[in-house]
Amino acid sequence: MGYTTEFEGAFYLDKRLFDSEFLYLLEFSRTRRMKRDVTILADVPDPAREAVHLSLGEDGCYFVNEKWDRDSEISIVDYNRPPAGQPGLWCRWIPNSNGSGIQWDGGEKFYHYIEWLQYLIDRFIQPWGYTLNGKVYWQGEEPDDNGKIIVEDNKIVCPEDAEELLKYAVSPVRIPRGVFQSLEAIEKAGIALINWRWVMDKVTVLGHRETAMWMESNVEKYFDGLQRGFEADGKVLKSKDVVF
Known part of the structure; x- marks a missing residue:
């Protein structure tokens, strides 16, 4: 089950990462990105994160x-829902062997790879003072499902936007008010929206x-709404059962 996309090439930094x-970044990619209770984590040792002076975050x-x-x-709030701002449960972009760039880790079923790259640029690469450039080609399981990702000076220029x-990937899906009210009533009646x-x-x-x-x-x-929630008139409905 699932869909796998493969990647060839790498994005290069203007200088090597500190150890x-x-x-x-390696640990970030190795851990399932799950929504957690920060009050429980407050006193938990997290040496890799502390070494780069990051807070726990939302x-x-x-x-x-x-x-x-x-x-x-005990800290996991939702095993199948990522923390706010993250587009999925797994980030498959990692540093290359000498820390001079970012590449695919070879893992299967890498979803939201454009969004994850943008996230890394916004949250780590740019704030840490690095500039990323390069081109990576991707190929999905279908022969005509292919393309390239181009980064120029920390901006993803291909694909656009x-x-x-x-x-979009981290925001609730906006739906008409009537649809929202209907889905809300369905879930209250005990019918799982996932079906x-x-x-x-x-x-x-x-x-x-x-x-x-x-x-x-x-x-x-x-199905995007099942993962991220449905929104109408400022109200958000989140399915109790989600699958990634």
Whole structure:
């Protein structure tokens, strides 16, 4: 299950990473990015993060000492939802062997790779005083699913609008008010939103034509909403069951 994209090439920094930065980015990519309770993490040793002078961040987004609660998992709020601002559960971009650039770690099922690269630039590379340039080619499982990522002076110029892609990837999906109210009622009735077919059957039986039409025309958006939440008029509905 899932879809794998492979990458060839690397992005290069204008100078090598310090050892502490190199090690932190490795640990960041090795840990599942899960929403955590920062009050529990407040006194937890996290040497790799502390070495680069990062706070825990919202939802523990910078925490990397996963070994600390691997067995108890007491700090995990949601195993299947990333911290605020992060586009997915796994970041597969890592430093190359000598810390002079960023490359794919070879891991399968790397989703939101453009968004993750933008995140690394915004949160680590640029704030740490580095400039990233380079070109990486990607190839998906389908023969015609291919392209390239070009970075010039910390800006992703190909594809365009990478900053907007990241913003979209971490924001709730906006939906019509009527659709929101319908989905909210469905979940309150005990029907898991993750089951698209059951939800479609239910809204059809209830005569919620607008919701049925929206779901049928926006399948990808619907599943994005399961991951990031649905939003209408400032209210956010988050599914209790999500899959990444």
